[in-house]
Amino acid sequence: MPDQDDSLLLYLNDAIATTRNKEDLFRSMTEKLRLIFPFDAITILTLDAEHQYRRVFLRDYLGEVLLPNQTRAGGKPTRGPIEGTPVELFVHQTHLRQYDLEELLKAYPQYQPFGALLERGMRYFIVVPLRTSGQLIGLLSLVSRRQPEFSPTDVDLLEKIGSLVAVAVTNTLAFEDIARREQEKSMQLALNNALLSIKERGELFRTIATEINHVVPCDYFGVRVRKTSSPVRALAEFNKQPDGTFAALDENRYDDLPHPVQNKEAVVELFSRPAVYVGTDFEALSRQYALLRYIREERGTQSLLCAPLDTNGEPAAALILASHQPLAFTEENLELIQTLVPQIRLAIQNVLAFEQIDALRAQLERERTYLIDEINTSAAARLDDFVGGSAVMQQVYTRLSQVAPTDTTVLITGETGTGKELVARALHNLSPRKERALIKINCAALPAQLIESELFGHEKGAFTGAHDRRIGKFELADGGTIFLDEVGELPLDLQAKLLRVLQEKEFERIGGRRVIQTDVRVIAATNRVLEDEVAAGHFRADLYYRLNVFPIKLPPLRERPEDIEPLMRHFLERFTKQMGKPVRGLRERDLKALRQYGWPGNVRELEHVLEQAVIVSQGPFLEFAGFSAAAQAAPEKPETGGPLKTLKDQERDHILAALRRTSGRVSGPNGAAVLLDINPKTLEARMKKLGIQRTVEVK
Numbered sequence: 001m002p003d004q005d006d007s008l009l010l011y012l013n014d015a016i017a018t019t020r021n022k023e024d025l026f027r028s029m030t031e032k033l034r035l036i037f038p039f040d041a042i043t044i045l046t047l048d049a050e051h052q053y054r055r056v057f058l059r060d061y062l063g064e065v066l067l068p069n070q071t072r073a074g075g076k077p078t079r080g081p082i083e084g085t086p087v088e089l090f091v092h093q094t095h096l097r098q099y100d101l102e103e104l105l106k107a108y109p110q111y112q113p114f115g116a117l118l119e120r121g122m123r124y125f126i127v128v129p130l131r132t133s134g135q136l137i138g139l140l141s142l143v144s145r146r147q148p149e150f151s152p153t154d155v156d157l158l159e160k161i162g163s164l165v166a167v168a169v170t171n172t173l174a175f176e177d178i179a180r181r182e183q184e185k186s187m188q189l190a191l192n193n194a195l196l197s198i199k200e201r202g203e204l205f206r207t208i209a210t211e212i213n214h215v216v217p218c219d220y221f222g223v224r225v226r227k228t229s230s231p232v233r234a235l236a237e238f239n240k241q242p243d244g245t246f247a248a249l250d251e252n253r254y255d256d257l258p259h260p261v262q263n264k265e266a267v268v269e270l271f272s273r274p275a276v277y278v279g280t281d282f283e284a285l286s287r288q289y290a291l292l293r294y295i296r297e298e299r300g301t302q303s304l305l306c307a308p309l310d311t312n313g314e315p316a317a318a319l320i321l322a323s324h325q326p327l328a329f330t331e332e333n334l335e336l337i338q339t340l341v342p343q344i345r346l347a348i349q350n351v352l353a354f355e356q357i358d359a360l361r362a363q364l365e366r367e368r369t370y371l372i373d374e375i376n377t378s379a380a381a382r383l384d385d386f387v388g389g390s391a392v393m394q395q396v397y398t399r400l401s402q403v404a405p406t407d408t409t410v411l412i413t414g415e416t417g418t419g420k421e422l423v424a425r426a427l428h429n430l431s432p433r434k435e436r437a438l439i440k441i442n443c444a445a446l447p448a449q450l451i452e453s454e455l456f457g458h459e460k461g462a463f464t465g466a467h468d469r470r471i472g473k474f475e476l477a478d479g480g481t482i483f484l485d486e487v488g489e490l491p492l493d494l495q496a497k498l499l500r501v502l503q504e505k506e507f508e509r510i511g512g513r514r515v516i517q518t519d520v521r522v523i524a525a526t527n528r529v530l531e532d533e534v535a536a537g538h539f540r541a542d543l544y545y546r547l548n549v550f551p552i553k554l555p556p557l558r559e560r561p562e563d564i565e566p567l568m569r570h571f572l573e574r575f576t577k578q579m580g581k582p583v584r585g586l587r588e589r590d591l592k593a594l595r596q597y598g599w600p601g602n603v604r605e606l607e608h609v610l611e612q613a614v615i616v617s618q619g620p621f622l623e624f625a626g627f628s629a630a631a632q633a634a635p636e637k638p639e640t641g642g643p644l645k646t647l648k649d650q651e652r653d654h655i656l657a658a659l660r661r662t663s664g665r666v667s668g669p670n671g672a673a674v675l676l677d678i679n680p681k682t683l684e685a686r687m688k689k690l691g692i693q694r695t696v697e698v699k
Contacts, residue, residue, distance in 0.1 A: 462511025
């Protein structure tokens with residue numbers, strides 16, 4: 001039928017010249033071919049220039065699905081090597097050839113498509129080489145249930161049709177390449193516009209994910225970063241929703257994965273090199289890595305694409321795409337993503353820079369409004385401000401100057417009023433952190449239920465009364481120093497949380513799930529003997545050892561009597577100037593009484609005595625009204641070698657002396673709590689514990 005053959009060739013030639021839509025063109029070609037040659041399925045493969053890889057260009061089952069879908073996400077063809085497949089045999093033939101599928105399956109028993117075809121009754125396989133300009137660019141295969149009978153004329157017609165199909169395939173690939181390049185240019189332009197206009201992390205990376213998805217369809221988009229000696233963390237992670245949009249993922253979605261941190265670390269090396277893991281490769285890796293097995297079983301992930309983002313320094317980063325399709329990504333996809341690396345790297349650098357600027361601005365504002373008094377006070381704390389040249393204080397100065405320039409944790413011990421806060425301020429101001437804030441928290445001054453919020457902060461709605469987000473002291477002190485006064489008063493449950501901060505340098509706000517990193521130097525102080533508290537089960541031993549890295553013990557004033565007179569002169573000069581009072585003389589008998597007094601309140605008590613004297617004195621000499629009686633009633637300093645009072649008795653005498661000084665008043669500006677520098681409720685609790693009744697003991 002020469003006329004019919006010529007008519008078919010003219011029709012196909014005209015269709016190739018006028019039709020630009022791939023689906024329409026090859027549907028029309030398939031329909032015409034079936035009128036002449038009976039077949040049940042058609043496949044067109046394209047080959048690369050070196051004939052090393054093949055790609056499924058078209059697969060049509062004429063309404064009946066005979067094989068599992070071999071195309072990747074978005075319907076785009078997959079690319080695979082021909083080595084070890086029947087295609088390796090087909091590329092060496094020069095003309096049309098017919099095969100028996102049973103015989104082919106014997107030669108290639110592991111080739112799954114042949115087995116699937118035979119199961120559905122397919123038996124005969126015809127392969128037509130596709131050549132244009134003498135070059136083999138692909139293969140056309142026709143599969144049928146019945147054995148076709150081809151005459152030499154039929155074979156010649158099919159080979160001519162093969163030449164036309166080769167032209168159609170070449171043209172289509174060229175058009176697709178042009179369209180793909182235009183799409184890639186549009187994507188790159190959209191990414192550039194996003195970089196210029198979007199500064200918020202979530203919005204920026206959601207836009208990047210959306211644009212990449214247009215060209216490389218994916219179900220997951222993530223950027224993961226890692227600083228040296230730190231765990232991997234997600235900078236941005238999104239999952240594609242049913243409507244095609246991307247939604248941010250919960251950072252804690254791996255909570256039910258055993259050992260999530262270790263399993264994330266295990267795949268770092270895998271993500272640190274450019275690679276595509278699809279099909280059997282991904283299945284093999286999921287057996288090797290628990291995290292990949294988890295996302296395969298729990299999330300349906302079957303393909304990964306990894307592109308390291310070399311940031312020329314810190315932090316190391318990688319872009320990861322994932323898909324539910326088993327053959328979702330190709331080497332060409334990876335090459336395309338790698339061309340986007342400079343833009344994505346710039347996006348990361350911009351986001352981190354903007355966030356650091358915002359964090360610094362917010363922290364400086366908080367410090368300015370919240371810590372003006374703290375900063376002003378700490379500015380005066382230097383070694384020169386310490387008064388007293390006794391041998392025991394010289395030892396304190398030496399240890400203070402040794403440890404101040406370091407980041408070492410310091411534990412300051414000593415009785416109330418010995419100057420622990422002054423030492424903490426000096427440690428901060430002599431350290432490299434002096435330009436940042438010194439944050440103080442008195443662990444005994446707040447109820448137990450509020451200390452955690454004070455230390456670590458809380459999110460809005462975290463508990464009843466949490467109407468706004470609160471920034472905790474550890475977050476506020478980032479880059480500076482935190483001073484934990486009265487650390488021995490911390491409840492045991494909070495001791496565990498404090499230990500975690502000291503060990504891991506991270507914490508979460510109450511009601512929050514985001515881990516906050518902190519760079520803080522810790523200085524702690526207590527008037528308790530923590531070794532005794534540990535033995536009694538009131539203080540964690542592991543926390544004690546974490547705090548007691550470099551102890552500084554402050555001696556009580558009674559153990560350095562030679563410093564009393566210099567301290568008096570110092571306080572008198574200061575208060576006289578502050579209050580604009582005239583300089584008054586000091587009687588020898590008063591000086592002697594001051595020297596002989598036991599000073600249970602230590603330097604702070606001496607300071608308050610002299611402040612009151614400057615206020616009330618009227619004549620030429622300082623008046624110490626009421627002090628003599630208190631001095632006479634106070635317990636005298638024990639003789640060397642004499643019996644020592646127990647710590648409990650010493651504390652009881654100390655509180656009684658303060659109550660005598662304040663006529664039994666506990667709270668208020670002139671109360672014993674102010675004199676002892678502790679919370680009134682804490683003082684009342686200690687009085688109750690020690691059996692002190694102000695109406696009985698102070699009268």
